[in-house]
Amino acid sequence: MSSHPPHDKVSATPDAVALLDDIIADHGPVLFHQSGGCCDGSSPMCYPRSDFIVGDNDVLLGTIGDTPVYIGAAQFEVWKHTDLVIDVVPGRGGMFSLDNGREKRFLTRSTVCIPTV
Known part of the structure; x- marks a missing residue:
């Protein structure tokens, strides 16, 4: 497990927060789940x-406002020394993701952190 508090592992750009606010207004409370992919x-x-059951192998990275952000444990091991930033880019979201159909989609960017001893 990371030595950093969960809230230090994820943040969001203002554009991502605005899109998230729109989605919450339409759908109520949501969560993010990051799985698959190993890079920016x-x-x-x-x-x-x-609608989403958080699994025993999911790791809470932190929250964006009141929205929790989870990642699969295997993916967390790959990214445990990175800070993740949720951003927005033009395009279509994942088939089952609530950003689908909005002509914008969420995108995860990462910054490598050097662990302190």
């Missing part, structure tokens, strides 16, 4: 909080 440019999936 992966898309986090945005789901209604009531």
